[in-house]
Amino acid sequence: MSRKVGIISYALEGFHGEVKMSSDELVFTAVRAALRKAGIGRDSIDAVAVSSVDAYDGITISNGLTAPAAGGYEKDATRIQGGGLSAILSAYASILSGSAELAVVAGGDAVQYDDAVISNASYDVHFNRGSGINNVQSCALVATSLLNDGIATENDFALVAAKNYKAGMTNRHAHIKSGYTYKDVISSPMVSWPLRSLEIAPVSKGAAALVLASEKKAKELAANPLWITGIAGGSNTYSGSWRDLLEMKGLRKAIGTAYDMAGVRNPIADIDVFELYAPAAPLELAYYEPLGLCERGNASTLLKNGIKSAGREIEVHPYGIKVHDREIAVNPSGGALCNNPGNCGGIYRAASAMEYLEKHDHARRGVVQDSDINLGFMGETYHVMILEKETR
Secondary structure, eight states: OOOOEEEEEEEEEEEESOOSSOHHHHHHHHHHHHHHHHTOOGGGOOEEEEEOOHHHHTSSSTHHHHHHHTTOTTSEEEEEOSSSHHHHHHHHHHHHTTSOSEEEEEEEEOOOOOHHHHHHTTSOTTTTGGGTOOHHHHHHHHHHHHHHTTSOOHHHHHHHHHHHHHHHTTOTTOSOOOOOOHHHHHTSOEEETTEEGGGBOOOOEEEEEEEEEEHHHHHHHOSSOEEEEEEEEEEOOSSSOHHHHHTOHHHHHHHHHHHHHHTOSOHHHHOOEEEOOOSBHHHHHHHHTTTTSSOTTOHHHHHHTTEEEETTEEEEOSSOEEETTEEEEEOTTOHHHHOOOTTTHHHHHHHHHHHHHHHOTTOOEEEEEEESGGGOSSSOEEEEEEEEEOOO
8 A cells, every 4th residue: 555645734933134043943943833733742753854054054964953953863863955855855755665654854044154155165176166156157047048048038037036026025934025026126236147136036044844744644633734746856967068957857857757746747737836946036937848837938928928017017916827817826935036045945935835725725736846056056956846635
């Protein structure tokens, strides 16, 4: 008999540009809240997966502090370096294998760091690092390719950013709630052509925690658990041509595997909400085609189906895009432009998708996409997860 894994609770702590608590204090606070919400204590946990990156924490083996804070003392505790979904995949595997019935996934971000220096250090020391390239510049190169291939324009970049900022205004967890308009974005300073300052995600601080459960435990503890019906990862090569990297083969592999697991045949008809990790606005447009929302080269048209013109002002659809008169929410949380924690970003996006599915009766399935491109491109790893609620 196949086993099912569900998520029975979540908790978020933060998010701001800086916080007074340390990473372990943030993680402890979020995990304690998630366990209380699930109606269980630390003794009930069988496994803990912590998402953390040494570069973001300022120390090596940073899970030495955060794993105990997440309830991992004398438990099966694992530390995964990635965007957050990789830690969820680890906990999912523990439950699926039968070695755990209940698992906690958590991550926290508290340390202040120089984002450009940290991301530059992730590049190859012999061939790339010396050029000074960082994550913003590598995202700008992707944006340039979208312009050169006629997939999008600079106006489209500003439109997708404004869409997300508008959505973030209603997200109580968002770091940025300013609601920047299209005019604000398009007139913001150029940072690395063609990226403007308001098209680049901030560095956010906070914590996120989830409680995962086997089918038996999920049904015992939660009235309406959300089931993980598909989850997968895929990596790009570390070296090769820039064109190879732009194909995002790792992302396509993750999407295909997760869709197959969940039985998703037509994403437009089968998915109601997407929470996507795009630390620069143009990347969201680059994801539309691999996710099956449009054909190659039609990302701009898809975006504009959700945008209405009102005189000289441009009104941005509050959630996302419309396909065949059906609304599909894309980054209803505001996406990474409104909240971008390095360690726990994928966990936060999973919680955001859960919140959307819980609040909208019509919504049944959600997709969460994550990666470690906060450090920049080259050898990046992508993860994709399908969440589904039971229809009654």
